[in-house]
Amino acid sequence: MLARVATTALVGLVAHPVGVEVDIGRGLPSITVVGLGDTAVLQARDRIRAAFGNSGFDWPDRRITISLPPADLPKQGSGFDLPIAIGLLAAAGLVPAPALDGLWAVGELGLGGDLRPVRGVLASALAARQAGGRTLLVPGANLAEASLVPELRVAGAGTLRQVSDWLRGAATLQPPGPARQAPAARVEDLADVRGQPLARRALEIAAAGGHNLLLVGPPGAGKTMLARRLVGLLPELDRNEALEVTQILSAAGLLGADAGLVTARPFRAPHHTVSVAGLVGGGSRIPRPGEVSLAHLGVLFLDELAEFSRTACESLRQPLEEGEVSLVRAAASVRFPARFQLVAATNPCPCGHLGDAERACRCGPEEVRRYERRLSGPLLDRLDLYVRVDRVGATDLEAGAGGEASAVVRARVAAARRAARSRAGVPSARLTVAELDAACRPTAAARRLLGVAVDRLGLSARGFHRCLRVARTIADLAGDSWVDEHHVQEALGLRHLALDPDDQAGAA
Amino acid sequence: MKPMRPSRPPAWWSAATPLRATLLGLAATPGPLPSVTAARLAAGADPASLLAPRSPDPGEVAAHLRDLGARFLLPGDPGWPLATTPPDPPCAWLFVAGPGPPLAARSVAIVGGRRASALRRATARSLARGLAGAGICVVSGGAIGVDAAAHGGALDGGGSTVVVLGCGLDVPYPRRNQELFLRIREAGGTFLAEHPPGARPLAAHFLPRNRLIAALSGAVVVVEAALDSGSLSTARAAGSRGAGQILAVPGAPWDRGAAGCNDLIRDGATLVRGLDDVLEALALPDSPGPATPAGAAVAAAAGAPVDAGAPVAAGAAVAVGAGRAVGAGPPVGAGAAVGVGQAEGAGGAAGAAVRSAGGLLPCRPWPAGASRAAEQVLGALADGRMMGVARLEAATGLAPAVVVSALLELELAGFARRSAAGAEALALPFQPASRGPPTAP
Numbered sequence: 001m002l003a004r005v006a007t008t009a010l011v012g013l014v015a016h017p018v019g020v021e022v023d024i025g026r027g028l029p030s031i032t033v034v035g036l037g038d039t040a041v042l043q044a045r046d047r048i049r050a051a052f053g054n055s056g057f058d059w060p061d062r063r064i065t066i067s068l069p070p071a072d073l074p075k076q077g078s079g080f081d082l083p084i085a086i087g088l089l090a091a092a093g094l095v096p097a098p099a100l101d102g103l104w105a106v107g108e109l110g111l112g113g114d115l116r117p118v119r120g121v122l123a124s125a126l127a128a129r130q131a132g133g134r135t136l137l138v139p140g141a142n143l144a145e146a147s148l149v150p151e152l153r154v155a156g157a158g159t160l161r162q163v164s165d166w167l168r169g170a171a172t173l174q175p176p177g178p179a180r181q182a183p184a185a186r187v188e189d190l191a192d193v194r195g196q197p198l199a200r201r202a203l204e205i206a207a208a209g210g211h212n213l214l215l216v217g218p219p220g221a222g223k224t225m226l227a228r229r230l231v232g233l234l235p236e237l238d239r240n241e242a243l244e245v246t247q248i249l250s251a252a253g254l255l256g257a258d259a260g261l262v263t264a265r266p267f268r269a270p271h272h273t274v275s276v277a278g279l280v281g282g283g284s285r286i287p288r289p290g291e292v293s294l295a296h297l298g299v300l301f302l303d304e305l306a307e308f309s310r311t312a313c314e315s316l317r318q319p320l321e322e323g324e325v326s327l328v329r330a331a332a333s334v335r336f337p338a339r340f341q342l343v344a345a346t347n348p349c350p351c352g353h354l355g356d357a358e359r360a361c362r363c364g365p366e367e368v369r370r371y372e373r374r375l376s377g378p379l380l381d382r383l384d385l386y387v388r389v390d391r392v393g394a395t396d397l398e399a400g401a402g403g404e405a406s407a408v409v410r411a412r413v414a415a416a417r418r419a420a421r422s423r424a425g426v427p428s429a430r431l432t433v434a435e436l437d438a439a440c441r442p443t444a445a446a447r448r449l450l451g452v453a454v455d456r457l458g459l460s461a462r463g464f465h466r467c468l469r470v471a472r473t474i475a476d477l478a479g480d481s482w483v484d485e486h487h488v489q490e491a492l493g494l495r496h497l498a499l500d501p502d503d504q505a506g507a508a
Numbered sequence: 509m510k511p512m513r514p515s516r517p518p519a520w521w522s523a524a525t526p527l528r529a530t531l532l533g534l535a536a537t538p539g540p541l542p543s544v545t546a547a548r549l550a551a552g553a554d555p556a557s558l559l560a561p562r563s564p565d566p567g568e569v570a571a572h573l574r575d576l577g578a579r580f581l582l583p584g585d586p587g588w589p590l591a592t593t594p595p596d597p598p599c600a601w602l603f604v605a606g607p608g609p610p611l612a613a614r615s616v617a618i619v620g621g622r623r624a625s626a627l628r629r630a631t632a633r634s635l636a637r638g639l640a641g642a643g644i645c646v647v648s649g650g651a652i653g654v655d656a657a658a659h660g661g662a663l664d665g666g667g668s669t670v671v672v673l674g675c676g677l678d679v680p681y682p683r684r685n686q687e688l689f690l691r692i693r694e695a696g697g698t699f700l701a702e703h704p705p706g707a708r709p710l711a712a713h714f715l716p717r718n719r720l721i722a723a724l725s726g727a728v729v730v731v732e733a734a735l736d737s738g739s740l741s742t743a744r745a746a747g748s749r750g751a752g753q754i755l756a757v758p759g760a761p762w763d764r765g766a767a768g769c770n771d772l773i774r775d776g777a778t779l780v781r782g783l784d785d786v787l788e789a790l791a792l793p794d795s796p797g798p799a800t801p802a803g804a805a806v807a808a809a810a811g812a813p814v815d816a817g818a819p820v821a822a823g824a825a826v827a828v829g830a831g832r833a834v835g836a837g838p839p840v841g842a843g844a845a846v847g848v849g850q851a852e853g854a855g856g857a858a859g860a861a862v863r864s865a866g867g868l869l870p871c872r873p874w875p876a877g878a879s880r881a882a883e884q885v886l887g888a889l890a891d892g893r894m895m896g897v898a899r900l901e902a903a904t905g906l907a908p909a910v911v912v913s914a915l916l917e918l919e920l921a922g923f924a925r926r927s928a929a930g931a932e933a934l935a936l937p938f939q940p941a942s943r944g945p946p947t948a949p
Contacts, residue, residue, distance in 0.1 A: 500927065
């Protein structure tokens with residue numbers, strides 16, 4: 001007898017519809033899975049067999065063939081356990097076959113017959129709805145995630161026995177609870193930061209214009225603390241953005257059990273030993289999202305920028321420019337969104353104390369120069385803002401916190417972002433060189449100052465454009481429609497400075 | 509006397525090998541410090557006995573030197589620059605590229621650290637420019653920092669300069685100065701080394717190198733020296749020789765880059781307030797120029813190298829230097845300097861202004877519309893220290909944003925520069941009128 005259930009296979013962030021066909025026929029007892037499954041899919045046989053026995057079902061001792069069409073789509077993971085088990089139940093006549101009409105199912109089976117959560121359920125739900133599915137059956141722990149998709153009936157079960165009872169009409173299943181949000185991670189507030197007026201201002205500008213930021217300073221100056229606070233200055237995610245973020249976390253398997261919609265902007269801080277695959281995504285057969293995608297719509301923080309491998313730094317160019325990464329692997333090629341804001345931090349020299357008022361730097365000029373060369377040029381070009389962070393003096397520490405709270409700054413940031421969007425449709429950081437002049441509208445005085453800066457400060461063409469973008473954001477924060485001289489002045493104060501004072505050519 | 513047979517002679521050596529070839533082979537032997545070998549030779553050691561089996565064939569070394577455009581000089585050779593001022597420990601040979609260096613009396617060494625402040629480097633540069641304008645050759649060590657500024661200043665002033673290296677003439681060290689070295693070569697400057705071609709710049713090479721800088725110069729001006737600085741060894745070498753003058757550019761007691769200079773001054777070195785102080789210390793004949801005995805001496809010294817190709821080039825280089833010195837008109841040259849000294853002796857503030865304009869400090873007019881904040885910030889930077897925004901904030905009491913905009917103003921006007929390490933002064937304001945330069949708080 002033949003039974004059919006629908007399920008999905010996750011490729012990248014997108015779930016593709018996959019059928020599950022189970023046939024029980026005459027022949028020696030055997031079980032065969034066909035249709036491009038990976039090891040985890042093949043191991044479904046053993047898990048299902050144990051789960052059947054432990055749930056009190058008789059194992060059909062006949063020739064069992066399981067097919068997962070389309071056969072050319074690669075399939076990965078343990079989410080096929082549940083649909084295959086349901087197919088077997090129906091094929092063995094343990095549940096009525098009509099109950100499987102329009103039923104979609106994903107989930108992993110434990111040997112005891114319990115259902116375990118799987119990754120990518122949000123994508124599965126979107127695929128099921130699009131394909132006109134009637135009901136999506138998921139493990140109970142994935143129910144909150146699945147119910148984020150409107151206009152789709154979802155049901156959550158705890159065990160295979162509950163599933164069979166439900167299919168026979170003998171019991172009901174746990175209905176989805178009210179729409180839930182993932183518990184918001186504690187977002188650090190800017191009000192906790194003592195002193196650091198220049199860095200606070202740079203964070204505000206970065207948030208308002210979507211600018212990437214470079215923090216330079218000795219160890220212990222508070223670079224990480226500042227970077228973490230950028231997230232709290234960004235406007236809250238709208239529902240579509242939150243769905244995107246949730247979907248990525250779900251596909252990466254990082255969405256906890258019972259998690260609902262993730263509304264907090266992500267903050268990712270990969271260690272400097274991260275591999276290229278870990279940073280931009282990868283994997284042997286079907287690529288998984290990397291840190292740049294996990295930071296999508298949030299902040300990617302690279303501490304100790306000089307310690308990251310050159311290939312890792314270079315791999316950031318595509319996501320920084322295009323807002324997504326495309327990865328091609330043997331089994332599939334996928335695109336992951338990766339529109340993050342980059343905050344990088346570096347010591348000014350190998351010992352970290354160059355320019356430190358408290359401790360003398362022990363590095364020779366050549367060491368500083370070599371250190372500077374380790375910072376990837378193409379990456380530095382994409383960091384619009386540069387700010388020196390120094391340790392906070394005792395007086396500021398004693399004075400305690402007292403700066404503005406994140407919420408106050410966030411209101412100004414939101415207003416500036418609205419102004420930028422209504423003018424150009426994108427944050428100022430993403431203005432192309434061609435759009436810059438029209439969008440920035442510098443006054444004659446501002447132009448003159450920029451000209452002088454090119455002459456006297458050796459500002460490069462890229463530095464010039466960075467400065468103009470930043471000045472535009474500064475003007476937006478001030479509510480000015482023109483970029484004036486004092487906006488450019490402030491922007492020039494945030495320009496790149498060479499680590500080595502005798503190597504100004506590399507800076508600006 | 510025939511040289512004694514070395515214990516383990518290199519293949520090329522025989523009792524018939526001329527002394528000069530033996531010495532060239534010895535000079536090119538990698539390993540022992542040339543100053544140590546020279547001391548042993550001076551103590552009576554036989555050159556051949558010092559040869560090692562690995563001592564290279566002098567014929568090959570000579571061919572390599574010819575390719576480099578360099579030559580091998582021995583004491584007593586025409587053009588040997590250390591005849592009147594033998595260093596201690598002695599110098600047994602020199603590898604020379606470019607025209608022969610002028611007599612010590614017409615040369616001034618400008619030395620200082622690699623990490624000297626921008627202001628002190630600018631001081632070295634303007635001093636060297638002034639000396640070059642007076643027809644004086646500037647000797648230094650070719651390092652980054654003060655040395656590079658001194659050589660660069662000499663070229664800016666159209667003068668000649670001598671680079672005394674701590675490595676082989678063909679070793680590109682420091683890499684950062686290669687462009688400068690090319691300029692020096694094109695301008696007819698001289699490169700000297702005790703080390704054979706190919707010798708690497710080992711740390712042990714630099715102290716012995718400093719004694720040569722001192723020996724080649726009638727005066728050593730220490731522009732910057734921390735307490736443990738190598739520049740002090742150059743000054744000591746000049747002092748111990750007895751003939752050389754030691755001069756030092758002073759600084760505030762808390763200025764680390766001036767600690768060595770201030771020590772030297774306390775111990776009797778001549779304090780340098782401007783170019784005039786240096787020229788005065790040299791005690792040159794009244795009127796410099798191509799026609800004076802001093803000028804002739806330069807030409808004679810330079811025009812007597814070993815190989816035949818060099819005299820023309822050397823003579824030309826000296827002529828260019830002298831020609832510019834005369835063409836530039838007052839206030840260059842020793843005569844003019846004396847005039848300035850008299851004016852200063854007679855007058856008050858005006859004299860001081862003239863003196864500072866005379867070339868020591870990198871001064872420039874203060875822009876008319878400059879802000880008060882810029883003036884305060886430059887005041888805080890005036891002793892040459894590099895200061896970050898946080899320190900400038902503490903020193904001036906200005907808000908950080910105001911400090912940053914004041915720095916931008918100073919940068920655009922050419923008075924300061926910024927790097928990740930902090931801001932530093934490049935120049936100080938010069939105002940002949942009533943309002944003086946800003947003072948440090």
